[in-house]
Amino acid sequence: MTYCLGLLNRQGLVMMADTRTHSGVDHIHTNPKLFDFSSLGQRAVVLMASGNRAATQAVLAMVRRDLHLEITPNIHTHNTLHETANYIGDKLRLVEARDRIHLERDNFNFNPNFILGGQLPGQPPELFQIYTQGNHIQASYETPYLQLGESKYGKPILDRGYRYHAPLFTAAVKYAMLSMNSTVLSNASVGPPLDLVIYETDSFVLSHRHRLQADDPYLVKLQATWGEALRQTISCLPDFPRQTGSSNLGVYGSLEDDSVAEG
Amino acid sequence: MTYCLGLLNRQGLVMMADTRTHSGVDHIHTNPKLFDFSSLGQRAVVLMASGNRAATQAVLAMVRRDLHLEITPNIHTHNTLHETANYIGDKLRLVEARDRIHLERDNFNFNPNFILGGQLPGQPPELFQIYTQGNHIQASYETPYLQLGESKYGKPILDRGYRYHAPLFTAAVKYAMLSMNSTVLSNASVGPPLDLVIYETDSFVLSHRHRLQADDPYLVKLQATWGEALRQTISCLPDFPRQTGSSNLGVYGSLEDDSVAEG
Numbered sequence: 001m002t003y004c005l006g007l008l009n010r011q012g013l014v015m016m017a018d019t020r021t022h023s024g025v026d027h028i029h030t031n032p033k034l035f036d037f038s039s040l041g042q043r044a045v046v047l048m049a050s051g052n053r054a055a056t057q058a059v060l061a062m063v064r065r066d067l068h069l070e071i072t073p074n075i076h077t078h079n080t081l082h083e084t085a086n087y088i089g090d091k092l093r094l095v096e097a098r099d100r101i102h103l104e105r106d107n108f109n110f111n112p113n114f115i116l117g118g119q120l121p122g123q124p125p126e127l128f129q130i131y132t133q134g135n136h137i138q139a140s141y142e143t144p145y146l147q148l149g150e151s152k153y154g155k156p157i158l159d160r161g162y163r164y165h166a167p168l169f170t171a172a173v174k175y176a177m178l179s180m181n182s183t184v185l186s187n188a189s190v191g192p193p194l195d196l197v198i199y200e201t202d203s204f205v206l207s208h209r210h211r212l213q214a215d216d217p218y219l220v221k222l223q224a225t226w227g228e229a230l231r232q233t234i235s236c237l238p239d240f241p242r243q244t245g246s247s248n249l250g251v252y253g254s255l256e257d258d259s260v261a262e263g
Numbered sequence: 264m265t266y267c268l269g270l271l272n273r274q275g276l277v278m279m280a281d282t283r284t285h286s287g288v289d290h291i292h293t294n295p296k297l298f299d300f301s302s303l304g305q306r307a308v309v310l311m312a313s314g315n316r317a318a319t320q321a322v323l324a325m326v327r328r329d330l331h332l333e334i335t336p337n338i339h340t341h342n343t344l345h346e347t348a349n350y351i352g353d354k355l356r357l358v359e360a361r362d363r364i365h366l367e368r369d370n371f372n373f374n375p376n377f378i379l380g381g382q383l384p385g386q387p388p389e390l391f392q393i394y395t396q397g398n399h400i401q402a403s404y405e406t407p408y409l410q411l412g413e414s415k416y417g418k419p420i421l422d423r424g425y426r427y428h429a430p431l432f433t434a435a436v437k438y439a440m441l442s443m444n445s446t447v448l449s450n451a452s453v454g455p456p457l458d459l460v461i462y463e464t465d466s467f468v469l470s471h472r473h474r475l476q477a478d479d480p481y482l483v484k485l486q487a488t489w490g491e492a493l494r495q496t497i498s499c500l501p502d503f504p505r506q507t508g509s510s511n512l513g514v515y516g517s518l519e520d521d522s523v524a525e526g
Binding site: 152153154155156157159160161169170171173174175177178182185186198208218221222225226227229230231233234235236237238239240241242 | 415416417418419420422423424432433434436437438440441445448449461471481484485488489490492493494496497498499500501502503504505
């Protein structure tokens with residue numbers, strides 16, 4: 001399994017991916033799922049991948065080949081990030097045409113997915129999710145995050161608190177970390193080291209790129225502080241009104257049916 | 264979809280279930296998923312159900328019939344809750360023998376599941392999960408909760424904070440409410456009204472039974488207070504160290520591969 005998360009933010013982008021890959025529980029490896037294709041000072045372009053590793057690696061190999069051979073278009077020639085998303089989708093469709101039937105013949109799903117984040121000059125930072133089918137959607141002010149893979153465990157914290165206008169360094173990064181941490185704690189197939197990119201609008205350089213190990217002091221401190229803060233917060237929440245012999249038994253649907261059970 | 268949650272606690276049990284059922288998004292109804300089969304002052308027995316409603320209703324109908332006709336065994340005659348769990352499992356297997364092949368012929372899954380919670384005299388409160396196959400597992404001190412249905416959204420809050428020794432009224436109930444609230448916010452097919460039972464050890468009576476509507480004042484207040492508290496807590500967490508030109512680029516696996524992209 002995989003968890004990749006991209007946050008669209010007023011001040012930039014946060015992109016985070018775990019690195020655990022496995023074919024069954026006895027075949028666990030570390031492989032990067034976050035890839036930097038930026039062109040220093042000119043364009044910020046970051047890809048994150050989930051699903052069949054053979055398929056995502058094939059897409060990345062074709063992207064690199066086009067760059068290496070200076071084929072046009074390549075990932076440095078597009079005028080908009082929307083075009084780059086289409087370009088990745090086109091590569092996905094080439095891999096799909098080559099591999100899908102062979103996978104499905106042996107009951108494997110063909111399921112690669114990508115998140116593309118970055119910024120081109122004169123345009124705001126953008127975040128796209130590129131589906132297995134090669135089409136894509138874009139994060140927005142109202143829906144300021146995109147996820148790949150094991151997305152459910154890390155979603156409530158984002159829905160409750162993360163907003164487009166949250167400060168990038170003092171809030172957005174923490175939401176990304178906690179969303180990732182919730183997922184790592186709940187699914188053993190999502191795990192560290194964790195790759196993190198914090199991109200600041202109009203910088204056109206990925207100056208904040210980190211690989212966080214399981215014992216990273218900040219991660220360890222964040223997890224402990226957060227757990228303790230949650231428990232304290234719970235105890236400060238208003239208590240549930242403790243009346244006995246609840247007055248709303250009459251509308252308690254199942255009880256009427258089961259009144260025989262109280263005889 | 265469904266979300267049912269049972270918390271095993273030093274001071275008793277908390278059981279909570281949503282009531283939304285649907286066959287597609289245009290066919291949404293309210294149906295109870297929490298059923299009280301307690302015998303006042305003698306035994307506390309509560310069932311929660313997920314999966315095919317036809318199957319779970321068939322099981323409940325047989326349980327009620329045995330009680331009504333005073334057949335032995337019935338849900339009031341077992342000496343342990345383990346026997347009651349087996350009894351429910353036996354009913355499930357009868358329904359399975361009757362219906363499964365007909366469902367699967369039309370590509371429906373046969374997937375009923377139950378949580379059984381309660382207490383019998385001389386024994387501690389117990390909590391069981393009864394699988395579609397009729398077998399069951401039991402919650403424990405180390406794993407003090409069980410879930411049915413849409414379980415992922417509401418799991419991180421429990422893993423981070425809920426413990427067997429948490430005070431029943433001032434903590435456990437709040438964890439159950441927040442776990443349910445996270446799920447309701449994330450999955451439109453899980454929804455209010457919400458059924459809640461708080462059982463106190465050795466009381467042998469379900470004195471705290473509530474059906475909470477969407478506009479229940481406590482629920483509304485809890486959700487608002489929690490959201491605000493989370494945002495405040497985030498801002499108090501230590502900030503991510505904001506150095507630029509990260510020193511650990513060398514171990515940033517994907518970057519070496521993609522160095523061509525920076526040329």
